[in-house]
Amino acid sequence: MKWLFKANKTGFRFGFKIFIPNLVFHNIMETQGKRFVNIEEADIWACLKNNDLDALSYFFKKYYSTLFNYGLKINRDEYLVEDAIQDTFFKFWNKRNRLADATSPKAYIIKSFRNTLLEKIEAHNKKQEVDPFGFIHETESVQDRIMEDEAASELREKMDRGLDLLPPRQREIIYLKFYRNIDYQEIADVLGISYQSVRNSVHVSIKALRQILLSVIIFIVNYLS
């Protein structure tokens, strides 16, 4: 059933339309990677404000994974999340000359992305119930490799249920802090709350998870001894 029909030599014109930009952009990507080595992100952000497309590319590529994973925690729809990333950076470029100075471009980017995504979700699912930050425990824990037996998976489930019981905002902060390694100050910027509230929120969450954490700790200690 494979390839029954002869190639038609007149049809290749269309192929070029797709080929030309792809090749050109690919070359751009390869050359720009070296430009921003050892440069503060705030300075790269200034480059972006100064019409530097390479700077946009730098941030896009650097934070794509972070935004994608974070977005999937807010909404499971991969396409919606990808679109929100595109729109976020598209907006940055369109209003690049009016962008605020960002001491932490990271926090600013994550914050803008979060807002864009939430707007998109609202526009898209007007009828459906939205459950932002409904789940965060689909990824593998560092400890998963240690705890491989049944008792361990039971504990893991307990841990997941514990996380589920946290209010969404607390869960989101735990995610940003412990999964994505983002500083308290940056989390505060992203969520538009104070440093102290972020810290307190983590403290409260840990307190709520205390019993589960302790049983995990005891399990590991026994396992290792």
Next chain:
Amino acid sequence: MNFNFEAYNLEDLISDESFQRWAKSIGTIDEDHMWNVRYASSADMRELMNHAKLAILTLSRTEAEVDPRKVDIAWNDLNHRINPTKPKAPIFKKLSFAVAFSVLFICLTWLVIHFQGGNYVTYQTGYGQKKEIVLPDGSQITLNANSTLRTYDEWDKENRAVWLDNGEAYFQISKTKGKDRFVVHSNDFNVEVLGTKFNINMSATSTEVMLSEGKIRLSSSKENQIMKPGQLAIVDKSGSLAVREVNVSHYDAWLRNNLVFDNRSLTVVADLIEAQYGVSVYLADDIKNKMLAGEMPNGNLELLLKALEVTLDLNISKSGDAILITKNSP
């Protein structure tokens, strides 16, 4: 620093950023030193810190990074959106060498394609013809009459792609284990899918994409849109997108050898007949805006014309490849 061990409990330690860095071994030398001193200070402190460290490692999970190739593709999409026509001049100046190289490469590619006849496999249908294509991944494509579709001659499992150059086609794309993308390229837009069923119909002025199942992303030079089942997107030549809900069965009726019109003007019907049967249809001015709704038999021109004649009370005469449609004068 005055440090009160008793007052420092598990929650405090776990929520301390400096301690988190120590637990993950990513702290500065000074930080490490400070915590190591505390660690050595007493057995109780040691136990507390060990427990807090385990708790942090339990809470911390590493997420998979997005495949860099996927990020590159996403960046290309964005670039395309920023510069729909051509990239900005300064970039080109900087990269004139790269561009020259690319052009050379394209020329070479073209030469290779031209003289070896390789790289693409083209599927074409003539007037009144239909063709079923099964791709190596199990995806099925049905080509309607007078349509052209191309694929790479060497199937790339991870970057599944076809080019619809003209005409109409119905796609039944199978999902792969690796959730690999399938992209339908056309002149004005790209359709990106995971696994789904949809129809694309290209005409001179616009292209219609109808989704029957699953989810696809349409991206033209201007816009980017996720489509849901039962939606029809109309992309015009400028790249503008308009989406509305439609009756799916009207758009895949041609698969069942039927033509379905939901209030289409005779002009549209005439275009369709021309595209499908390779004839020229001439419409009298006073009936051009007459609307047609209903299902018509397809596959046989005579039968179709007869049905049209009766339904709309028209007079249809045929000479060779020319068809003249006028009002039926009493």
